[in-house]
Amino acid sequence: MNTNQHTDKKEIILTGDRATGPLHLGHYVGSLKQRVALQNSHEQTILVADMQGLTDNAHDPKKVSSNILNVVADYLAVGIDPTKTTICLQSQLPALAELTMYYSNLVSISRLERNPTVKSEIQSKGFERSIPAGFLTYPISQAADITAFNASLVPVGDDQLPMLEQTNEIVRKINSLARRHILNECRPLLSKASRLPSTDGKNKMSKSMGNAINLGATEKEISAAVKSMYTDPNHIRVEDAGNVEGNVVFTYLDAFHPDESYISELKDHYQRGGLGDGTTKKILETCLQEMLKPIREKRSELLNDKAQLLDILAKGSQISREKTAQVLSDVKDVFGLNIF
Incomplete structure (x- = not known):
């Protein structure tokens, strides 16, 4: 150095x-x-x-x-x-x-x-x-x-x-x-x-509480974490209007998805109804999988040396x-x- x-x-x-x-x-x-x-x-x-x-x-x-x-x-x-x-x-x-x-x-x-x-x-x-x-x-x-x-x-x-x-x-x-x-x-x-x-929406993300997605998370761990994420409890049916405030999936999409205009359109769609939580979670999971894959691979390589x-x-x-x-x-x- x-x-x-x-x-x-x-x-x-x-x-x-x-x-x-x-x-x-x-x-x-x-x-x-x-x-x-x-x-x-x-x-x-x-x-x-x-x-x-x-x-x-x-x-x-x-x-x-x-x-x-x-x-x-x-x-x-x-x-x-x-x-x-x-x-x-x-x-x-x-x-x-x-x-x-x-x-x-x-x-x-x-x-x-x-x-x-x-x-x-x-x-x-x-x-x-x-x-x-x-x-x-x-x-x-x-x-x-x-x-x-x-x-x-x-x-x-x-x-x-x-x-x-x-x-x-x-x-x-x-x-x-x-x-x-x-x-x-x-x-x-x-x-x-x-x-x-945190993924459960109750606290801030924490190493000690087990409610975090680590940078070295595996594909399965990322998928499980996204599927368990807190959304709008009143958004029961796809056609229902949903709330993006306090919805952890949209908070993460805002933080990590590179296309802001696309996320804005998703929010509008979710709020007027017709967009399911399963669909938004799949979009988030794809985003996180793509972002974390190179970090995970680099991290693994480093820990091997x-x-x-x-x-x-x-x-x-x-x-x-x-x-x-x-x-x-x-x-x-x-x-x-x-x-x-």
């Missing part, structure tokens, strides 16, 4: 995913397509967040370790280029854990508990007061990730905005202690795509260790800890 590959790029982007399972269509719409485009105009690092994956999976660490290369294969299969984007492993960057420790002294428990994203996830996971300390403090860990790369732009969904707000609070505290500019504040890059619902994936991850982690070590040194200066 060319270590000088980013010299002509201006803005630094940090993004990433927890290594708790293979990536799915929700990731593709929400971030992966955007990352492929951004790598041509920005200095982009993607962090495979294995340490954060353990914050709610420490009882089953294999769930994280076994998915690290799955996630890397997903990145490459959709078009992320390791000569343009640095892909690194969180646990291989010692500066991140050390920065997390320093930052944790600047954040109160009550502030963490007020974070809307954390509150929501604590509730959804049923932790109550049994929340792992690592999970409660992962906004601090995210702040360490972002600042360690001096990232000024972070692609996120709107549910992650409180995390960036907390990162910037920490940045301001460090800069105030230093009495000079040490760290950059970051701003969000919100995805233009709507959040993709795990040495290549490990090499990409090792080289990206080495580059990232050097970058993050410099920021760590700057922060240790603020606390007067560089005494040798």
Whole structure:
């Protein structure tokens, strides 16, 4: 990998995913397509967040370790280029854990508990007061990730905005202690795509809930997922007028079908009656089968050469260790800890 590959790029982007399972269509719409485009105009690092994956999976660490290369294969299969984007492993960057420790002294428990994203996830996971300390403090860990790369732009969904707000609070505290500019504040890059619902229409698509279509899904898995998709429960007969709002099939057609005018005509037909759910599902299935086939084949090819994936991850982690070590040194200066 060319270590000088980013010299002509201006803005630094940090993004990433927890290594708790293979990536799915929700990731593709929400971030992966955007990352492929951004790598041509920005200095982009993607962090495979294995340490954060353990914050709610420490009882089953294999769930994280076994998915690290799955996630890397997903990145490459959709078009992320390791000569343009640095892909690194969180646990291989010692500066991140050390920065997390320093930052944790600047954040109160009550502030963490007020974070809307954390509150929501604590509730959804049923932790109550049994929340792992690592999970409660992962906004601090995210702040360490972002600042360690001096990232000024972070692609996120709107549910992650409180995390960036907390990162910037920490940045301001460090800069105030230093009495000079040490760290950059970051701003969000919100995805233009709507959040993709689960196939059952009840929740967002999730690795843990089993309601997602993975990027490596087989033909049979895609077919079964589309057939089970939630439509309009009141659209009982073909001749009935149907509702496209909340209809998962049409949400997916909007997200993935390349012919917008054709989908617009389908919606009109469905809403006036005479178009069955079976027909719309067949159209969607054909679309997804064609889109995912090359990704699945590329992904399979990559996973058959795990040495290549490990090499990409090792080289990206080495580059990232050097970058993050410099920021760590700057922060240790603020606390007067560089005494040798």
